Amino acid sequence: MGNWNCSPQDASLLAAAARDFCPFPDYSPSPLFNILSANSSLQLSEHYAAVQASLTPPQQQDFTQTLRSTFGREGKVSNGGLGVVALSLAVLFDTVARQVKGEYEPYGEPIPGLFLRDPRGTYPPPVHTISQYLRLVPHIANNPTRMRDETEKYLLELNRGVTLAVNAASEDISGVNLLRCIMMGKRMVQHTVNKTIAMKDFEPSDNPDGPNVLLNLNCDPKEASERFLVKRDSFDDRTKEAFKRCDPTGGDKTAIESFAWLHWVINIMPMMEPEDDDTPAQTGDFDLKAKALGKWV
Template identity: 45%
Template sequence: MGNLQCPAEDAAHLASVARVFCPFPDYNPSPLFVNMVSINSSLHLRNHYRAVQSSLSPKQLEDFTQGLRTTFGREGKVTLGGVGVVALSLAVLFDTLARQVRGEWVSDSGPIPGLFLKNMRGYYPPQVHTVSEYLRLVPYIANNPSRMIEESERYLKQLIIDGHSLDKLGENKMFLMKDDITVVNDVLAQFFAHSLKFHLYRIKNITAGEFDLRERHPPTDMVFRLNCDPETVYKELLAGVQKSDNRTQEAFKTCNPGNGYEPKRFQVLLNRLIWENAIFIPAYAIGDASANIAKREDFDLQADALGKWK
């Protein structure tokens, strides 16, 4: 397809320049998603918790803290709240409560804003809706082990069913599952399913010995949204690169397919390189399954509360 030797860092740098001329999608997953499924989730969650509180006025902070007390009680402890899907649900809850105390309207259904890539066509894989529903439920059952097991198993099964349901879309599947944004959201849902299974292993004290979860592999013939005229943009990009710093010029030389290029081919190549890097980011975050499953940490809401808890 082109120069596949283009390093990820060169592609990312060139993409930041190219988006000025052609606003193609940013495929990078939400930092919230990536951080909370990582092995360092508890640290990321504490930082996010304090950052959200710091953004509120004194009255808003009081209402925010009261909302957490109402949900989790005076003790403010969340079972396994520092790791994986529970950490992610808490991060989502913090953002939701913050918006509510600011007087913003927040939907209690549909894809969680900012967690998945926004699809301008309005389509999200069914897994996105299932993940969002589960994350909204978790704060209310996190301290009830039997309920957590029951619901987590149910939602894990539903995610698998959702994946199989794509096979029933017929011709529409071929269109939807070649769409760049849709595939990234599908991949994110797959990695969420990994993290959800990790969570069940933690609750049940099971090791990662027989960990397995089938994955769908992204198609090779993706349809990328260029959001621009490749012929015009390439000329503008080339002129911009020639006036830029050495770092940009070197990245362009490395990533440019070279003689006989087609402008559209170059733009698609750049999109694909950025897209491919993005879909592997959650895998890097999850890391070793055994280490991730072995990490068990409750979260103490009082410990990092900036407002009066009692």
């Protein structure tokens, strides 16, 4: 292969350009996954503000009152700065916002945007487990005993599902979904003071970016690559420069296959990196009332 010194930004630009010629999936994780970072509380505050700002004043009032009916007059969520709890709150904010806007809310289905549908339009069982857990957490976060018990129950179910699904996974979308579930399992262990289930239980048994993962390109890669290369001179300057740094010509894969594979690898690598044990977990409560744009009455 040629000069393969691609940055994640280069890969994203080229993947976006390549998908105009071949509609392979976008493997980029939902921005909500950023809430699982060491800055969970800040990320959640920003998301809370953005969701509220997207609503009209009457919708803001409905949004606020729905949250007040869930969390009470004080409007505080125990350990709201923790990654898993923070992510569950972000999911709740999005859900309530869709409700007050009168939009469709897929109850009983996986959380919109967090996972990818496979070519058959389905998800592996661990995706449903994670979705059920995240929807439950806001309603039990202020009850430490129930939070611990429910988390252990869901971790056991998740572990069984991941073990079965990893052994059966052969497609890129399945691999992405399972890695996201594995990542969530690790955060659940780390953030819920649950030491009965080890983090090693959520390590995939096979190399997820190995040869057993099949990319769903949804096109003839040779024909699509030929059209891509013919049109590359018409790309904007940033994409042209990215192509120079990531020139795939001369390798054993077509250009489209190379860009799709690079996009896959770059977007799953952060999910495979170990947690920084030196980063202290944020344990402060999240104050919904103080950050509400609507009146908390």
